[in-house]
Amino acid sequence: EADIYQTPRYLVIGTGKKITLECSQTMGHDKMYWYQQDPGMELHLIHYSYGVNSTEKGDLSSESTVSRIRTEHFPLTLESARPSHTSQYLCASIPFSGSYEQYFGPGTRLTVT
């Protein structure tokens, strides 16, 4: 089973602040994903990466940005947080090429006041 870590688990921050949500995995997975999930709603893909220096936007438009400088690390950044960014952010990864089952981290619940 994959080990995927997300920090912080909970974050309350004021409007206009810059934030970075961390996601890391220890299994050398190539593919990593960020999802946004509003309370009681489905998950929407906002970013994904197929490897180092590879990043793509997902189906849901997001003001956040991502980077993939190391295989194990896939941070998500919001340059200027707004209340509309309040949501849960879930990170996931796929163990190996050809596998389609994504393994999820515990999530970061972000509240922007």
Place this chain on the structure above:
Amino acid sequence: AQSVTQLDSQVPVFEEAPVELRCNYSSSVSVYLFWYVQYPNQGLQLLLKYLSGSTLVKGINGFEAEFNKSQTSFHLRKPSVHISDTAEYFCAVSFNYGGSQGNLIFGKGTKLSVKP
């Protein structure tokens, strides 16, 4: 366009009763199918998956699902639920095409509430 529909947003059921959570998808290409469970304030945990082979797949916690290609469905079942099964369940589909291969599309989720 590809889509996933979970027909019931909430399913209340009594403990030890059977349950079925319904999922339909729309696609013109081959698919891989998944059910995930989410407990409060946690990430998603894989319950089971269909990639190929037998259309009846068994997963963790006594859950099973059946892939029906003609009806484009992948319903989740459990013959006898427990209080601990109370959670939200998401059906997800991966469409086997192009540059988005492996990306998942999720349904809106079904909240299963098991009452004593």
